[in-house]
Amino acid sequence: PRLYIITPTYRRPEQIPELTRMAQTLMHVQNLHWLVIEDAENKTQLVSELLHRTGISHDHLVAPMPEAFKKRKGPKPRGVSNRNRGLEWLRANAKDGVFYFADDDNTYDIQLFEEIRTTKHVSMWPVGLCTKFGLSSPVVVNGTFMGFYDGWVAGRKFPVDMAGFAVSVQFLLQRPNATMPYKPGFEEDGFLKSLAPFEPKEIELKAKNCTEVLVWHTQSKKNEASAALDLTKYNNTNLVILKQ
Numbered sequence: 098p099r100l101y102i103i104t105p106t107y108r109r110p111e112q113i114p115e116l117t118r119m120a121q122t123l124m125h126v127q128n129l130h131w132l133v134i135e136d137a138e139n140k141t142q143l144v145s146e147l148l149h150r151t152g153i154s155h156d157h158l159v160a161p162m163p164e165a166f167k168k169r170k171g172p173k174p175r176g177v178s179n180r181n182r183g184l185e186w187l188r189a190n191a192k193d194g195v196f197y198f199a200d201d202d203n204t205y206d207i208q209l210f211e212e213i214r215t216t217k218h219v220s221m222w223p224v225g226l227c228t229k230f231g232l233s234s235p236v237v238v239n240g241t242f243m244g245f246y247d248g249w250v251a252g253r254k255f256p257v258d259m260a261g262f263a264v265s266v267q268f269l270l271q272r273p274n275a276t277m278p279y280k281p282g283f284e285e286d287g288f289l290k291s292l293a294p295f296e297p298k299e300i301e302l303k304a305k306n307c308t309e310v311l312v313w314h315t316q317s318k319k320n321e322a323s324a325a326l327d328l329t330k331y332n333n334t335n336l337v338i339l340k341q
């Protein structure tokens with residue numbers, strides 16, 4: 098089955114390095130179509146060039162966060178407009194296969210993509226977290242799914258990480274109302290609930306019955322953007338010029 102990878106991204110100093118790392122991972126995976134969706138009005142040319150150079154089958158789309166959410170104080174629904182654009186693309190262009198919401202800054206073991214490929218309806222697996230909780234994962238006892246472990250349960254029916262599940266395209270197409278809500282912290286739960294009828298006990302366990310970590314929710318340190326490179330503006334302590 099074909100894999101559709103839906104990746105939200107946005108302009109920032111880390112964007113090209115993150116996408117380079119992710120692209121060089123995906124270049125090892127066969128039969129994959131990458132939907133790279135920017136939270137922006139227009140496509141970033143450097144992103145287009147990077148995607149073309151990788152040779153990965155892809156579509157480069159844009160889906161800006163609605164102004165109302167951008168202006169709002171407090172947590173923002175990051176990547177939601179992008180992921181919903183990805184779902185819209187699937188509804189218009191895909192008939193079968195499996196899709197996965199893969200943020201641009203996580204760390205993926207290429208074996209994960211082979212696990213995902215066999216998803217019949219909705220599959221789940223552990224996600225490594227670099228926090229004191231260590232991971233977010235389905236809880237499996239003697240091969241039987243018993244519930245979930247997550248650092249922040251917050252009354253969610255599906256207390257899982259965005260990187261911890263995949264869905265079959267046919268399963269999505271049978272649910273025309275499935276969508277991700279603009280609800281910070283509850284995006285995964287809201288989306289998975291919108292797949293009703295679908296219950297936690299129906300999930301397919303991947304990664305050797307959830308005993309292996311094949312993806313980590315990593316985060317890069319945020320950096321300040323550099324000014325456009327103009328050597329005449331730099332203090333001479335930043336320049337070393339060889340003597341003629």
Ligand code: UGA
Nearest residue numbers: 105106107136173174175176179200201202259281282316
């Ligand atoms: C966590 C979850 O893993 C995300 O899926 C969820 O959207 C996010 O929290 C949230 O609830 O806000 P986290 O690592 O904290 O992710 O968030 P980011 O990596 O900053 O953003 C998630 C994705 O959205 C990334 O692929 C990022 O490139 C994209 N994004 C972020 C945008 O498209 N626009 C933004 O303004 C910020």
Ligand code: MN
Nearest residue numbers: 200202315316
């Ligand atoms: Mn992230």
